[in-house]
Amino acid sequence: MKALIIGGNGFIGSNLADCLLKAGHKVTSFDRYPSRYREADPRINYVYGDFANHGEVQEVVKGNDWIFHLAYTTLPASSNEDPAFDVRSNIIDTLQLLEACRESQVKKVVFISSGGTVYGVPQSLPIHENHPTEPICSYGITKLTIEKYLHLYHHLHNLDYVVVRLANPYGELQNPQAKQGAIAVFLGNVMQGKPITIWGDGEVVRDYIYIGDAAEALLKAAEYCPDENEPRVFNVGSGCGQSLNEIVRAIRAVVGKDLEVVHHPARSADVPANVLDIERAKKCLDWQPEINLESGIRKTWDWLCKVSKN
Ligand SMILES: NC(=O)c1ccc[n+]([C@@H]2O[C@H](COP(=O)([O-])OP(=O)(O)OC[C@H]3O[C@@H](n4cnc5c(N)ncnc54)[C@H](O)[C@@H]3O)[C@@H](O)[C@H]2O)c1
Known part of the structure; x- marks a missing residue:
């Protein structure tokens, strides 16, 4: 096509x-x-x-x-x-x-x-x-x-x-300096030795794919x-929910170092939790997510390490 x-x-x-x-x-x-x-x-x-x-x-x-x-x-x-x-x-x-x-x-x-x-x-x-x-x-x-x-x-x-x-969504080619995309932004901060900024207490749950x-x-x-x-x-989506605090823990496991986290007041446009039911897509589109969070974060981190050298 x-x-x-x-x-x-x-x-x-x-x-x-x-x-x-x-x-x-x-x-x-x-x-x-x-x-x-x-x-x-x-x-x-x-x-x-x-x-x-x-x-x-x-x-x-x-x-x-x-x-x-x-x-x-x-x-x-x-x-x-x-x-x-x-x-x-x-x-x-x-x-x-x-x-x-x-x-x-x-x-x-x-x-x-x-x-x-x-x-x-x-x-x-x-x-x-x-x-x-x-x-x-x-x-x-x-x-x-x-x-x-x-x-x-x-x-x-x-x-x-x-x-x-x-x-x-998160992964390769996502702008770590953008205003959305928590995983890429957090990894970008880690790469530059800056603290991770979280709006609210970090218990906001999202579905990362x-x-x-x-x-x-x-x-x-x-x-x-x-x-x-x-x-x-x-x-x-992935059909699973992760809090920002869990994302920080997963990033820590991948990059293998301690991370500094700074909290700012919660934003009014953020819903407290969002996890999608993906059964319809699985059935009708014959699709399902294959990459788990840790592997996905590792791929994103490896990509960022590569581009930061260029
Ligand atoms: N990234 C996310 O978290 C996310 C989540 C759900 C839905 N979406 C949607 O997915 C779509 C793509 O998002 P993304 O993350 O790839 O964003 P992105 O900013 O990385 O890419 C958008 C692209 O569109 C181009 N663009 C914007 N306005 C244009 C215009 N007027 N004319 C020509 N090109 C224009 C930009 O130059 C950019 O290359 C958007 O519709 C977004 O709302 C994104």
Whole structure:
């Protein structure tokens, strides 16, 4: 298949590109910037442009079978600062993408939604896809809104789609200086001899999934051909919960040194716990996570050690 990854030079996009190439697909990456951490891959067709530019998006969509929509302008923690920007830059621009997909008759749109924010404060764990959706950040609301528009475009125009409600991915090519991605950020601090910063008491629980497993789930989502009664929305995570304090302990075991931890006040957009029920993805997508937390942290640490030498 010809696959287009919008946001293809970022953390998830680059790992997804590797996974698609390995499976024999042709890959185009549409992004504003080149990858931060690696040289251009001659097998990938790189197109530089802005997701906000309708003409550029229309042009790059043409001729592709699968569209992976990964570009996003906001993060959960900061999205509440300017919800109007979140709506304008994500919902409106995604609607332009869906129009382009409809015109070009693409075979499948795979959208990365957010398993960590669309449900809000969970009523029960692990969280099933049918759990009520009450996001407590604008990012969760815009992700959910785009899910609804995908459903609408399917209903009106027969545009095929799958939504992946992704948990907390970590692994190679994740920016350790970013504002999200606890494992990479913590490892980056350890690498630089800085203390680890935790918002709150460290008992906030999240579902961490190794990026190779997440990329594989995205590929399976594109391959999945549901009939009308089958689900199109999937949780993708490890299905297990770890507190930040447990993550720190796991990192300590991998890097083999004592770590300094500094606590800051908890953030209002953080739900206390989030662990996804992944049974639906296992059954319908014939997928399951393969890499456990310790192996995943080791792979991430080994990668960071390698890039820090270059
Ligand atoms: N990383 C996570 O923890 C996580 C969890 C759940 C969902 N997601 C979602 O996954 C997607 C990818 O996240 P990521 O972690 O790879 O982020 P990332 O920042 O590493 O990558 C995003 C890429 O999109 C590109 N991009 C952003 N705006 C663009 C625009 N207007 N035009 C062209 N390119 C643009 C960026 O240059 C970047 O290369 C996002 O939709 C994010 O909301 C991420």
